[in-house]
Amino acid sequence: MIIGVPKEIKNNENRVSITPAGVFTLCKAGHQVYIETKAGIGSGFSDDEYKNVGAKVCTCDEVFAQSDLIVKVKEYLECEYKFLREDQIVFTYLHIANDLPFAQALIDSKTTAIAYETVEFNHDLPLLTPMSEVAGRMAVQIGANMLQKGNGGSGLLLGGVPGVMPAKVVIIGGGKVGLNAAKIACGLGASVEVFDISAKRMAYIDDISNGSIHTIYNNEYSLQETLKTADLVIGAVLIPGAKAPKLVTEDMVKTMKEGSAIVDVAIDQGGCIETCDRITTHDNPVFVKHGVLHYSVANMPGAVPRTSTVALSNATLPYILKLADKGLGALRDDPGFMKGLNTYQGYFTCKAVAKALGDKYKDFSEFL
Known part of the structure; x- marks a missing residue:
């Protein structure tokens, strides 16, 4: 052939x-x-x-x-x-x-x-896994950069320093993307919360992280409450072949802190965050809506x-x-x-x- x-x-x-x-x-x-x-x-x-x-x-x-x-x-x-x-x-x-x-x-x-x-x-x-691993790890690097004041962010260092609280990273979805994002964010010293609906998956994440990654059952109330104090939100939801569900509504984003950041890794499949209503490019990756920085590049691994x-x-x-x-x-x-x-x-x-x-x-x- x-x-x-x-x-x-x-x-x-x-x-x-x-x-x-x-x-x-x-x-x-x-x-x-x-x-x-x-x-x-x-x-x-x-x-x-x-x-x-x-x-x-x-x-x-x-x-x-x-x-x-x-x-x-x-x-x-x-x-x-x-x-x-x-x-x-x-x-x-x-x-x-x-x-x-x-x-x-x-x-x-x-x-x-x-x-x-x-x-x-x-x-x-198996063929999505390697790029999910790359995108998940990149999402944290990108988010950390977005939070820098010179880039329009709130001016937080993701892991903080002794005597100063670290940034709060909220990851929606505990699959390959979410787990890899959580590993990097946790490794950098951030406070990490992963939302998922699978008890088995949450138990696995808790086990391998010795509890350093906090898992929360994903429901609308819990998610909207935690987003109010989030510094970086990573959308990592996947339904194979289908469009991603819009789990974060525009009203939820409106309650987020000014200068906080969103990275929607699910944008390839339509995105799981309602305000990520456009696909951006590596040339111009970030836009601001309701005071929150949004990153929605559809080919993230293309940067590495x-x-x-x-x-x-x-x-x-x-x-x-x-x-x-x-x-x-x-x-x-x-x-x-x-x-x-x-x-x-x-x-x-x-x-x-x-x-x-x-x-x-x-x-x-x-x-x-």
């Missing part, structure tokens, strides 16, 4: 979907890799490094025209819709529950689209591309290899992999996506 790797064109997206090590593995297995020139530059990988392991470095048009399988990092932008076609598989972060134009382009073109974010293994999301690219490629490579070896047979053989299929032959094949977009769902088995 010919695997195509285009250069990412989203604002400040410096990741690339495959490392030279990944290309080496695919070529050794008998496949061909076409990679767009300079696709890896942002992550520190040169064209020569890809050539030396067997890739063909070529133009963007050649990559899309020649490849059976397109492997990306982010969703297609409007200028890339023209490349979608029925006889091609696309494997990337799709996030189409919050992107109707792209979803419609996939349906109209009858493209077979597989989303990293809905592939499952043992009730986990070397780490993110290697972590993502390590996770996706086994699945890319399965697709290259077996085509869609790889999905039939693996029910967890099958859950990654979002569109096929002009239909939505992921229930959560179909529900979010108000469209009809069709199970892949109906096509067999």
